[in-house]
Amino acid sequence: MGSDTTASVNSTSIADASSETIRYRIADRAQCAAVDLLDQTRLPESLTRCVCETLPQLHDAIRRLVVRGAPAIGIAAAYGVTLTPIESSDSLETARTKWIDAIEYLATSRPTAVNLFWALDRMRAIVESPESVSPELESMEATAKGASSVESLRVSLVAEAIRIHEDDRAMCRSIGRHGSGRLAECRNVLTHCNAGGLATSTFGTALAPIYYLHEHGKTLHVYADETRPLLQGARLTAWELAQAGVPVTVITDSMAGGLMRQGHVDAIIVGADRIAANGDAANKIGTYPLAVLAHYHRIPFYVAAPTNTFDLALASGDLIPIEQRDGEEVRCPGGPSGRTMVPENVDVINPAFDVTPAELITAIITERGVIESPNVDKIAAHCGSPIANEVG
Numbered sequence: 486m487g488s489d490t491t492a493s494v495n496s497t498s499i500a501d502a503s504s505e506t507i508r509y510r511i512a513d514r515a516q517c518a519a520v521d522l523l524d525q526t527r528l529p530e531s532l533t534r535c536v537c538e539t540l541p542q543l544h545d546a547i548r549r550l551v552v553r554g555a556p557a558i559g560i561a562a563a564y565g566v567t568l569t570p571i572e573s574s575d576s577l578e579t580a581r582t583k584w585i586d587a588i589e590y591l592a593t594s595r596p597t598a599v600n601l602f603w604a605l606d607r608m609r610a611i612v613e614s615p616e617s618v619s620p621e622l623e624s625m626e627a628t629a630k631g632a633s634s635v636e637s638l639r640v641s642l643v644a645e646a647i648r649i650h651e652d653d654r655a656m657c658r659s660i661g662r663h664g665s666g667r668l669a670e671c672r673n674v675l676t677h678c679n680a681g682g683l684a685t686s687t688f689g690t691a692l693a694p695i696y697y698l699h700e701h702g703k704t705l706h707v708y709a710d711e712t713r714p715l716l717q718g719a720r721l722t723a724w725e726l727a728q729a730g731v732p733v734t735v736i737t738d739s740m741a742g743g744l745m746r747q748g749h750v751d752a753i754i755v756g757a758d759r760i761a762a763n764g765d766a767a768n769k770i771g772t773y774p775l776a777v778l779a780h781y782h783r784i785p786f787y788v789a790a791p792t793n794t795f796d797l798a799l800a801s802g803d804l805i806p807i808e809q810r811d812g813e814e815v816r817c818p819g820g821p822s823g824r825t826m827v828p829e830n831v832d833v834i835n836p837a838f839d840v841t842p843a844e845l846i847t848a849i850i851t852e853r854g855v856i857e858s859p860n861v862d863k864i865a866a867h868c869g870s871p872i873a874n875e876v877g
């Protein structure tokens with residue numbers, strides 16, 4: 486294998502303590518590229534890297550939440566496409582077929598976060614676009630010289646994956662800027678699961694306004710729901726906020742309502758995995774009850790997400806596919822080595838997400854601005870796309 490050149494995205498912001506969530510390594514001719522992931526299943530006890538060199542390794546890493554968070558799995562999957570084994574003898578047509586097969590395989594890793602499919606669609610567009618192959622490489626002379634149209638297309642795919650990564654960095658910072666005005670007067674903000682730098686390229690979505698304000702001298706206190714069963718809030722949000730010097734208190738999910746009733750929560754901000762055309766938002770299980778409690782207690786409830794989290798083909802949140810995960814995650818909260826907390830002959834269910842109706846969302850904060858009281862017309866205008874067909 487040639488000498489490795491780690492093409493990581495350089496860290497610049499305070500949230501970048503975790504921005505090394507995803508790194509990409511390019512070897513000579515990229516026949517041995519690798520996607521280098523911070524293994525989020527090992528946080529907060531250890532900082533362990535999981536280096537994926539094959540499609541099955543990357544698929545498994547997404548499936549096991551080694552890398553997780555809607556934008557982060559999109560970025561990882563985009564890089565994952567370039568891990569596709571292409572033989573030097575492959576024709577352009579054969580290579581294109583292998584890349585499309587890889588895209589369709591990676592699309593089976595998790596069903597809910599639309600960012601995964603959005604990123605894979607961007608990669609598919611490169612594979613299928615004639616412009617992705619340098620015209621001069623199409624000539625017989627270039628091929629005779631050893632240049633390869635397959636090589637040209639592979640380079641275009643790597644470039645697109647890096648662009649997806651870089652675009653996400655810019656989107657997260659914009660979300661931070663747009664959301665900061667909503668939280669600037671708050672003292673205590675509650676969040677659920679992890680929608681920070683670990684869930685994105687860096688800086689996060691729900692945590693972005695908090696990091697932005699912290700960078701500009703206004704530091705909030707954050708209540709982090711532990712977020713059962715996988716505890717992304719306790720393990721990941723608390724870790725990255727503490728790394729960034731933002732005061733954070735972990736609470737059990739069941740404590741949130743009491744804190745709101747006592748007046749200890751000034752606002753709630755969460756991420757999203759998929760937002761339907763009418764503004765209904767799917768997010769980590771336990772988000773919907775927070776929205777209901779916030780509505781009852783008249784506390785602002787914000788969803789922060791880039792516009793590539795909107796799925797305008799779905800008219801309502803009832804149509805969002807909800808990932809059903811292994812019940813073992815509920816039975817053994819400490820993981821395979823932990824104690825079983827549920828009697829063997831008792832059933833469990835483990836939906837990874839729930840859906841919050843748009844009417845419970847005060848505003849959706851994106852990289853383009855803020856959608857107040859979201860509805861289908863405002864979202865279509867905001868995203869600049871045709872309105873989804875009204876069904877159901």
Ligand SMILES: CSC[C@H]1O[C@H](OP(=O)(O)O)[C@H](O)[C@@H]1O
Nearest residue numbers: 553554555678680684756768769
């Ligand atoms: C910035 S998207 C974060 C979003 O993704 C999380 O789900 P998971 O940890 O299963 O990937 C959760 O819903 C977060 O809000």
